[in-house]
Amino acid sequence: MQNQEREANLWAMFLHLSLLGGYIIPFGGFIAPVIIWQLKKDELPILDIHGKMAVNWLISSLIYGAIFSCLTIVFIGIPLLALLGVLGVLFPIIAGIKANNSEFWKYPFSLTILK
16 A cells, blocks of 8 residues: 555655746647546545646646736736746745645645636
8 A cells, every 4th residue: 555655655755846847849739648547546536536626726827827917018017927937936845845745735836727
């Protein structure tokens, strides 16, 4: 049981950190978490929860990015986009560390789209 829990924690950490893949490979931050989630959620049920949290943040950040982009017309969108960029790096790292420690971490400001 201990090995399976450790494996689940590692995959959960990889799932959250894979959100950063877009900084290396175009669309990698969108594709990698979904692939990990879909391939491993039946084998390691805890990954279903982590996958939904990560994808909810992914969708939420896309929505916020679209809104903030529209707000660049009145210049308030520029600092908001910068903040979103910082949170887009910081939040997956925090979630990955928590997942590796067998903890769940709900991304702040994340809309609950997938339940």
